Amino acid sequence: MTEQPTARDPRSPSPSEVGPVLTVADLHVRYGGSHVLQGVSFDVPATGVTALLGRNGVGKTTTLKAIIGLAPRSGRIVLRGKEIQDEPTPRIIRAGIGYVPEDREVFGGLTVDENLRLVDPDLGVDAPIVGRLxxxxxxxxxxxxxxxxxGQQQMVSLARVLLRTTSVLLVDEPTKGLAPKLVTEVADVLAEVARTTPILLVEQNLPLVRRIADTxxxxxxxxxxxxxxxxxxVADADLTRELLGVSMRREGVA
Incomplete structure (x- = not known):
């Protein structure tokens, strides 16, 4: 399949030309006797997609949960220059962090419109961003x-978060278990969203990472x-195999 253009508009500044929207510094998470995160530090630029990669079980999902206060953590988390590590999860979400969990968490007994009206009671599926994306x-x-x-449930989960104004979007393995066609559709949406909202993305599909991620x-x-x-x-096969234990040749195409 022909590679598609990356998410970032070439007219926009590169991630290195603007300050980070989110900074994680010396982040630690402990569950009982397990030291899951051990001093994790990184920045999420104010543009584009930052992919958080690693083998299974290394702490990727825990990192996202720690950022929004769903995991016990210590360290500094700075959103748009303001420290949020001591804030409860609802305040962190209201401050501008959107979170799309791995398991989607749609309300199966509600209609699509009702799921979206939980966030936007006035518009639901009639919201302009829903019609566009x-x-x-x-x-x-x-x-x-x-x-x-x-894949459709994943779209509901994404749409629900995007009905709020967000400074950065955390997305956890959005293509896990999806057929190739649906992987491409989700990638298209993420690429479009990333034109205006920076994304921290946990993803295993390396062709998708190559297509839409900047860093x-x-x-x-x-x-x-x-x-x-x-x-x-992803262009360095030896480094990819060393860090992730996978080869691009074995990955599906996004």
């Missing part, structure tokens, strides 16, 4: 979310072991 959801507005495919942060055993450009990492 998720036309299929408009057509399925009266369908119960529990009867949707995995990468790689975790191993609860620590950051690599930071750099996404294109440079």
């Amino acid at each position: 998720f036309p299929d959801l408009v057509a399925r507005g009266k369908q119960r979310a529990g009867t949707l495919s995995g 990468v942060v790689v975790l191993d055993a609860g620590q950051v072991v690599h930071r750099g450009g996404a294109a440079e990492l």
Whole structure:
């Protein structure tokens, strides 16, 4: 499949030309006797997509949960220059962090429109951003979310978060378990969203990372072991295999 353009508009400043929207500094998470995150530090630029990569179990999802206060943590978390590590989760969300969890968490007994009206009671599927990015959801507005495919439920989860004004979007493995066609559709949406809202993305699909990510942060055993450009990492087969234990040749195409 032909590679699509990356998410960032070439007229926009590169991630290195503006300050970070989110800074994570010396982040630690402990569960009982397990030291899951051990001093994780990185920045999320104010533009584009930052991919958080690593083998299974290295702390990627825990990092996202720690940022929004769903995991016990210590360290500094700075959103647009303001420290938020001592704030409760609802205040962190209201401050401008959107979170799309790995398991989507749609309300299966509610319709698509009702799921969206939990965030925007006045518009639901009639919200302009839904019509622009998720036309299929408009057509399925009266369908119960529990009867949707995995990819359609992922779109509901994304749309629900995007109905709020966000400074940065945290997205956890949005293409996990999806068919290739749906992977491409989710990638298209994320690429479009990233034109205006920076994204911190946990993802295993390296072709998708190559397509839409600007920068990468790689975790191993609860620590950051690599930071750099996404294109440079996925172009280096030896480094990719060393850090992630995978080869591009084995990955699906986004």
